[in-house]
Amino acid sequence: MEIGNFLEVLIFISAILTIILILLQQRGASLGAGFGSSGELYTTRRGLDKSLFITTIVTAVIFVLSILGLLIIPA
Numbered sequence: 001m002e003i004g005n006f007l008e009v010l011i012f013i014s015a016i017l018t019i020i021l022i023l024l025q026q027r028g029a030s031l032g033a034g035f036g037s038s039g040e041l042y043t044t045r046r047g048l049d050k051s052l053f054i055t056t057i058v059t060a061v062i063f064v065l066s067i068l069g070l071l072i073i074p075a
Helices: 003-024 047-072
Strands: none
Touching: 003 047
């Protein structure tokens, strides 16, 4: 399998995982939250929420780097 095909598969998988991880994160789902006035206090992330947040960042970085790699590698 050549590197271009590998990067395309990596882009697809990391994009799907990033979407799923973003949708799994909990936030204030009230109507006011959409306009920036959710009324919640700032709290630190703990446990599963923190792990989910870090995993989302890692998959997003993998997604961006694989796209840049695909752009840099000549076809």
